[in-house]
Amino acid sequence: xxxxxxxxxxxxxxxxxxxxxxxxxxxxxxxxxxxxxxxxxxxxxxxxxxxxxxxxxxxxxxxxxxxxxxxxxxxxxxxxxxxxxxxxxxxxxxxxxxxxxxxxxxxxxxxxxxxxxxxxxxxxxxxxxxxxxxxxxxxxxxxxxxxxxxxxxxxxxxxxxxxxxxxxxxxxxxxxxxxxxxxxxxxxxxxxxxxxxxxxxxxxxxxxxxxxxxxxxxxxxxxxxxxxxxxxxxxxxxxxxxxxxxxxxxxxxxxxxxxxxxxxxxxxxxxxxxxxxxxxxxxxxxxxxxxxxxxxxxxxxxxxxxxxxxxxxxxxxxxxxxxxxxxxxxxxxxxxxxxxxxxxxxxxxxxxxxxxxxxxxxxxxxxxxxxxxxxxxxxxxxxxxxxxxxxxxxxxxxxxxxxxxxxxxxxxxxxxxxxxxxxxxxxxxxxxxxxxxxxxxxxxxxxxxxxxxxxxxxxxxxxxxxxxxxxxxxxxxxxxxx
Amino acid sequence: xxxxxxxxxxxxxxxxxxxxxxxxxxxxxxxxxxxxxxxxxxxxxxxxxxxxxxxxxxxxxxxxxxxxxxxxxxxxxxxxxxxxxxxxxxxxxxxxxxxxxxxxxxxxxxxxxxxxxxxxxxxxxxxxxxxxxxxxxxxxxxxxxxxxxxxxxxxxxxxxxxxxxxxxxxxxxxxxxxxxxxxxxxxxxxxxxxxxxxxxxxxxxxxxxxxxxxxxxxxxxxxxxxxxxxxxxxxxxxxxxxxxxxxxxxxxxxxxxxxxxxxxxxxxxxxxxxxxxxxxxxxxxxxxxxxxxxxxxxxxxxxxxxxxxxxxxxxxxxxxxxxxxxxxxxxxxxxxxxxxxxxxxxxxxxxxxxxxxxxxxxxxxxxxxxxxxxxxxxxxxxxxxxxxxxxxxxxxxxxxxxxxxxxxxxxxxxxxxxxxxxxxxxxxxxxxxxxxxxxxxxxxxxxxxxxxxxxxxxxxxxxxxxxxxxxxxxxxxxxxxx
Numbered sequence: 001x002x003x004x005x006x007x008x009x010x011x012x013x014x015x016x017x018x019x020x021x022x023x024x025x026x027x028x029x030x031x032x033x034x035x036x037x038x039x040x041x042x043x044x045x046x047x048x049x050x051x052x053x054x055x056x057x058x059x060x061x062x063x064x065x066x067x068x069x070x071x072x073x074x075x076x077x078x079x080x081x082x083x084x085x086x087x088x089x090x091x092x093x094x095x096x097x098x099x100x101x102x103x104x105x106x107x108x109x110x111x112x113x114x115x116x117x118x119x120x121x122x123x124x125x126x127x128x129x130x131x132x133x134x135x136x137x138x139x140x141x142x143x144x145x146x147x148x149x150x151x152x153x154x155x156x157x158x159x160x161x162x163x164x165x166x167x168x169x170x171x172x173x174x175x176x177x178x179x180x181x182x183x184x185x186x187x188x189x190x191x192x193x194x195x196x197x198x199x200x201x202x203x204x205x206x207x208x209x210x211x212x213x214x215x216x217x218x219x220x221x222x223x224x225x226x227x228x229x230x231x232x233x234x235x236x237x238x239x240x241x242x243x244x245x246x247x248x249x250x251x252x253x254x255x256x257x258x259x260x261x262x263x264x265x266x267x268x269x270x271x272x273x274x275x276x277x278x279x280x281x282x283x284x285x286x287x288x289x290x291x292x293x294x295x296x297x298x299x300x301x302x303x304x305x306x307x308x309x310x311x312x313x314x315x316x317x318x319x320x321x322x323x324x325x326x327x328x329x330x331x332x333x334x335x336x337x338x339x340x341x342x343x344x345x346x347x348x349x350x351x352x353x354x355x356x357x358x359x360x361x362x363x364x365x366x367x368x369x370x371x372x373x374x375x376x377x378x379x380x381x382x383x384x385x386x387x388x389x390x391x392x393x394x395x396x397x398x399x400x401x402x403x404x405x406x407x408x409x410x411x412x413x414x415x416x417x418x419x420x421x422x423x424x425x426x427x428x429x430x431x432x433x434x435x436x437x438x439x440x441x442x443x444x445x446x447x448x449x450x451x452x453x454x455x456x457x458x459x460x461x462x463x464x465x466x467x468x469x470x471x472x473x474x475x476x477x478x479x480x481x482x
Numbered sequence: 483x484x485x486x487x488x489x490x491x492x493x494x495x496x497x498x499x500x501x502x503x504x505x506x507x508x509x510x511x512x513x514x515x516x517x518x519x520x521x522x523x524x525x526x527x528x529x530x531x532x533x534x535x536x537x538x539x540x541x542x543x544x545x546x547x548x549x550x551x552x553x554x555x556x557x558x559x560x561x562x563x564x565x566x567x568x569x570x571x572x573x574x575x576x577x578x579x580x581x582x583x584x585x586x587x588x589x590x591x592x593x594x595x596x597x598x599x600x601x602x603x604x605x606x607x608x609x610x611x612x613x614x615x616x617x618x619x620x621x622x623x624x625x626x627x628x629x630x631x632x633x634x635x636x637x638x639x640x641x642x643x644x645x646x647x648x649x650x651x652x653x654x655x656x657x658x659x660x661x662x663x664x665x666x667x668x669x670x671x672x673x674x675x676x677x678x679x680x681x682x683x684x685x686x687x688x689x690x691x692x693x694x695x696x697x698x699x700x701x702x703x704x705x706x707x708x709x710x711x712x713x714x715x716x717x718x719x720x721x722x723x724x725x726x727x728x729x730x731x732x733x734x735x736x737x738x739x740x741x742x743x744x745x746x747x748x749x750x751x752x753x754x755x756x757x758x759x760x761x762x763x764x765x766x767x768x769x770x771x772x773x774x775x776x777x778x779x780x781x782x783x784x785x786x787x788x789x790x791x792x793x794x795x796x797x798x799x800x801x802x803x804x805x806x807x808x809x810x811x812x813x814x815x816x817x818x819x820x821x822x823x824x825x826x827x828x829x830x831x832x833x834x835x836x837x838x839x840x841x842x843x844x845x846x847x848x849x850x851x852x853x854x855x856x857x858x859x860x861x862x863x864x865x866x867x868x869x870x871x872x873x874x875x876x877x878x879x880x881x882x883x884x885x886x887x888x889x890x891x892x893x894x895x896x897x898x899x900x901x902x903x904x905x906x907x908x909x910x911x912x913x914x915x916x917x918x919x920x921x922x923x924x925x926x927x928x929x930x931x932x933x934x935x936x937x938x939x940x941x942x943x944x945x946x947x948x949x950x951x952x953x954x955x956x957x958x959x960x961x962x963x964x
Binding site for chain 1: 500563603659833
């Protein structure tokens with residue numbers, strides 16, 4: 001409407017060429033269908049609350065108070081009236097617990113300037129300290145075998161995406177610099193590398209071994225890149241895997257660290273799904289824990305968007321740096337330059353910061369909110385697992401649908417072995433969308449072995465929705481491939 | 483602590499060379515002093531709530547409800563009990579108004595998936611529509627002389643900074659591309675251009691004419707850049723000015739648009755201080771309004787951090803594009819590529835989005851919150867003006883301190899005409915910090931005419947703090963320069 005006779009202008013070609021399929025043509029077509037009144041089931045993104053997952057009450061109670069501090073005193077007065085019997089029809093559960101009221105007050109005291117002020121660029125010191133203590137508890141840091149986490153090496157960010165961009169922007173100095181990424185990968189990595197003008201160095205995961213990492217495949221990928229003149233700076237590992245769901249064990253992580261150490265690579269560990277491990281015989285092991293006292297540089301990221309928290313919209317994340325490299329020819333460390341990047345952005349949003357603080361500070365066993373928190377947490381994780389199992393079981397009824405590996409993260413990434421001649425996974429996902437309203441993303445968006453076809457689905461819809469849509473998917477599938 | 487024997491690695495030199503003085507060495511020294519227990523008055527940033535400005539109650543009431551939706555029904559029940567006389571000692575003001583409760587409900591209904599889900603990458607449609615209506619009201623759009631704002635050309639962003647980076651990242655395709663920026667400028671611009679590897683093309687403002695824009699200075703700056711082989715793509719204008727406080731009139735804006743049109747430049751209009759115009763005889767005029775039906779591309783940014791809102795920590799902003807250029811050799815518009823950048827970031831934070839919605843949707847005259855909202859708004863703006871006048875009056879008692887132009891935005895940018903031999907404005911600001919705790923930023927951080935010295939101070943401390951610190955500043959100053 002306000003576009004008259006627009007001018008032609010040249011642009012940054014790297015942005016022109018950048019791709020991000022999880023918000024690409026398939027979700028865009030879904031948005032059109034939705035406007036036409038069609039029901040859409042958005043499984044293209046790990047966005048649990050968009051599919052009905054309820055937020056953890058504890059988080060929102062605290063948030064609601066610290067955003068409007070006069071409420072804390074008001075709630076105390078209301079509780080007194082209630083305890084005096086003045087509030088017939090209300091229930092004790094209608095009031096925040098004293099634990100939550102005290103926490104809100106303490107949080108604001110530590111923030112000093114409230115939620116409406118810019119904070120330190122790396123995030124408030126007390127939040128970075130709380131994150132460091134969380135990491136130490138998780139990993140059993142003892143300062144002997146495993147150094148404690150240093151709050152000065154932690155940055156609170158707008159989601160993990162921002163943290164990843166800080167690191168990749170810094171690593172890629174010119175067009176010969178490269179970063180190794182798994183195939184399949186989460187396309188934030190390919191997009192971030194493309195935007196910096198660097199080289200994406202693919203290493204393949206071994207699908208039929210449950211999407212395992214394979215040292216031989218790492219070596220050959222690196223050797224081939226170096227032969228092409230690429231200065232490989234780092235390796236990205238996503239654990240638990242996105243889109244694969246694979247969960248790495250201690251031995252594999254140790255091998256990756258050894259590989260990185262021998263080859264002078266930093267490690268970027270995407271650990272945002274660390275709570276999303278469902279198999280009883282698997283457990284999350286962090287890169288930091290296995291790193292121990294090794295000197296390999298590690299950049300680890302976490303997020304408030306995944307796990308059982310699912311607070312995507314609030315955009316909370318952290319970056320923890322270990323063994324920050326020194327900057328060649330400058331009296332600086334990588335951490336100084338991440339701080340500079342964060343400074344230009346002034347600070348991350350304060351609600352994302354709060355969410356991260358709450359993530360790393362769950363209510364202790366003797367606190368009033370503990371019981372409800374634990375029930376909500378357990379229910380979300382159990383539901384996620386059940387829903388993954390349900391969808392996976394549906395694949396058994398789809399001809400030529402093969403899904404490998406354990407179930408971690410929030411996604412299944414099955415292989416489509418019997419697509420008809422002339423059709424690829426993009427056509428399939430578009431067809432599935434038109435037929436069922438299910439929004440998935442085709443394998444090409446994540447990268448895959450040439451000649452194979454996949455799709456990624458986030459196992460997030462409610463059981464009822466899955467029960468309803470799965471038979472329609474099975475029908476669509478078998479008609480499509482036969 | 484966890485830094486063992488860190489490695490040397492090369493980095494992106496553009497980040498190494500990037501500078502951002504408002505969070506540079508002076509504020510870093512201030513942070514050290516604060517740790518030692520010194521009182522610090524942070525006037526280096528436009529961060530009003532860090533200096534005691536209270537948030538607008540209306541905003542926080544709505545936020546507090548939509549973040550914990552069960553509260554809406556609970557507040558209605560409490561109000562019924564209160565109206566029935568059951569809540570002795572409570573006051574009507576202790577409960578959200580029906581207007582606020584209804585607004586919270588309506589907001590959540592329009593959000594569909596609540597505050598915890600990722601939204602559309604450009605922000606929810608209903609918020610972009612509300613922003614468009616706000617722009618139209620502000621500018622008197624009638625679709626005859628002035629096209630209405632198009633919600634499809636609006637992006638809700640994490641503060642205005644993110645919006646500016648989207649545009650500059652897109653405009654700078656290679657090392658010969660340049661963007662014109664005012665001197666003095668807000669260093670986000672120089673940092674963003676540096677990070678992209680582009681050329682910063684300075685144009686000077688005419689200090690003694692009240693930091694006026696001067697067509698001759700624009701022409702000569704452009705001609706000199708073109709002679710050096712720079713492909714100048716756009717001109718940045720900050721109105722009201724940061725750090726200068728200058729407010730542009732319609733005539734000057736018309737001249738800038740004509741200059742841009744004749745020279746094939748897009749305009750980046752930083753209008754984040756549009757509510758911060760204090761002089762009775764000046765008024766804010768937007769670039770969009772003066773643009774009318776012209777075909778010059780315009781990128782206008784706004785923020786929830788400034789004005790009377792001051793919600794810095796919540797990181798809300800918008801970008802409005804008019805006459806989006808077509809991308810050379812591609813069947814795309816600039817808007818498509820801004821959307822792609824926003825997609826890779828998934829979405830801006832939902833609380834910043836809410837704040838922007840509230841900014842553009844103030845309570846109408848007949849609504850319950852109107853009176854209090856208006857009183858709070860008026861008080862904040864009156865205070866800002868008074869505090870600017872107080873500090874400016876203090877300059878009259880400082881030898882060789884010259885402050886030009888009207889008072890807009892949140893800053894004063896006086897010239898230090900009598901620095902002693904061998905001292906520059908950085909030394910002065912450091913001395914001022916050590917002596918008084920006042921954190922300012924030296925003129926070099928914004929750019930200034932060679933041979934001149936300045937400082938920027940945000941006029942945000944309370945009157946009481948100003949009354950106390952100003953005499954100490956005057957003493958420091960006169961001792962320093964004499």
